[in-house]
Amino acid sequence: MPEQPSEAAMQKMRNFVQKYCEKSGTTTHPDPECAEGVILGLAANVDSIGRPLCPCRFYPDKNEEIKNRTWICACDDMQIYKYCHCLLFVTKEGLPITEHLPEDHEGRQMYGVVKDPTPEKGRVLRAKAEEREIERKERPS
Numbered sequence: 329m330p331e332q333p334s335e336a337a338m339q340k341m342r343n344f345v346q347k348y349c350e351k352s353g354t355t356t357h358p359d360p361e362c363a364e365g366v367i368l369g370l371a372a373n374v375d376s377i378g379r380p381l382c383p384c385r386f387y388p389d390k391n392e393e394i395k396n397r398t399w400i401c402a403c404d405d406m407q408i409y410k411y412c413h414c415l416l417f418v419t420k421e422g423l424p425i426t427e428h429l430p431e432d433h434e435g436r437q438m439y440g441v442v443k444d445p446t447p448e449k450g451r452v453l454r455a456k457a458e459e460r461e462i463e464r465k466e467r468p469s
């Protein structure tokens with residue numbers, strides 16, 4: 329990963345994050361350094377592999393991983409459950425939304441139930457929850 333992503337990639341991701349917050353009814357983490365770190369990681373992936381692959385996970389091979397859309401931001405967990413592992417898209421208190429997650433999901437175990445303050449927004453892929461749970465078991469990533 330390059331130390332400093334290009335300004336173009338940073339701007340692209342900042343714009344994306346702002347728009348996605350509006351669309352999903354979430355907010356960026358109240359600690360701006362936390363949000364900036366994630367945006368920097370996303371932008372670095374845009375520069376190096378051409379896609380905003382989630383920077384908070386380990387991939388044996390990033391170029392292989394981007395053949396799936398699972399962890400391209402906004403990832404499947406965000407679009408299905410409105411859960412952001414990286415704490416980029418959160419409630420105004422800085423907590424990830426866990427209300428829609430399956431009970432045995434790591435997010436529920438870590439944070440308990442965090443209610444969705446804007447249930448009318450986001451989760452455009454909610455119908456894919458069943459598919460996602462199969463993938464989580466068959467292709468843990």
Ligand code: SF4
Pocket residue numbers: 366381382383384399400401402403404405406411412413414415416417
């Ligand atoms: S967890 Fe998902 S929504 Fe959050 S930064 Fe990573 S890819 Fe984006």
